[in-house]
Amino acid sequence: MTKEAILAKVNAGEMLPLMEEFYTIQGEGFYKGTAAYFIRIGGCDVGCHWCDVKESWNAETHPPTAVATIVENAAKYSDTIVITGGEPLTWDMTFITSELKKRGLKTHIETSGAYELTGEWDWICLSPKKMKLPTAKVYEKANELKCIVYNKNDFEFAEAQAEKVGKDCILYLQPEWSKRDKMIPEIVEYVMKNPKWKVSLQTHKYLNIP
Numbered sequence: 001m002t003k004e005a006i007l008a009k010v011n012a013g014e015m016l017p018l019m020e021e022f023y024t025i026q027g028e029g030f031y032k033g034t035a036a037y038f039i040r041i042g043g044c045d046v047g048c049h050w051c052d053v054k055e056s057w058n059a060e061t062h063p064p065t066a067v068a069t070i071v072e073n074a075a076k077y078s079d080t081i082v083i084t085g086g087e088p089l090t091w092d093m094t095f096i097t098s099e100l101k102k103r104g105l106k107t108h109i110e111t112s113g114a115y116e117l118t119g120e121w122d123w124i125c126l127s128p129k130k131m132k133l134p135t136a137k138v139y140e141k142a143n144e145l146k147c148i149v150y151n152k153n154d155f156e157f158a159e160a161q162a163e164k165v166g167k168d169c170i171l172y173l174q175p176e177w178s179k180r181d182k183m184i185p186e187i188v189e190y191v192m193k194n195p196k197w198k199v200s201l202q203t204h205k206y207l208n209i210p
Ligand SMILES: C[S@@+](CC[C@H](N)C(=O)[O-])C[C@H]1O[C@@H](n2cnc3c(N)ncnc32)[C@H](O)[C@@H]1O
Pocket: 044, 050, 051, 052, 053, 084, 085, 086, 087, 088, 110, 111, 112, 113, 126, 127, 146, 148, 174, 175, 176, 177, 178, 202
């Protein structure tokens, strides 16, 4: 295929820059503890300084891969597929989610919501970032809001984000991994005082799994 042809397919969401894919246990949020197949798509320009997958940022370093191939493979492992990144909404998610749903698979997304919400989702985990705020539509559609707590100011940001999501959206505070020893006690105290929030931990890191 020519470079132009590949670019056209990527723009149409029929090929995506695939960084990695793995069958594991969802470590975070509402589905924590549930087996799921993860598809990690490269490309993100949100720029969180504490991001735990900076290798995902540059889409050029991840090979454009046919969505048909990604979906066919994913279906062998699980009925729950988590699309993450990078920032998956950098790309048009319409085609990949429609192919997954055609096979009866459940589609979950991990997103900052910084770009237009595309695709058909059974579960949307919205993790807003100060540098590039979510779009109006993703606030409305989010099933869970997962705010990362790196320092005390993040509680205020989390409250402002919680104002913007729907009334059934489940609210989580998740410690930034490198600050976990400092921030876990703060989060515990905050959740006891403000019980509309729940604690989310990156349990896969404690389990030593991907
Ligand atoms: C790597 S991001 C990819 C998806 C999307 N770009 C996003 O930020 O939601 C997956 C999840 O990991 C969280 N995350 C990333 N780095 C983290 C860290 N150092 N500690 C805790 N959570 C982190 C993000 O906030 C997000 O909820």
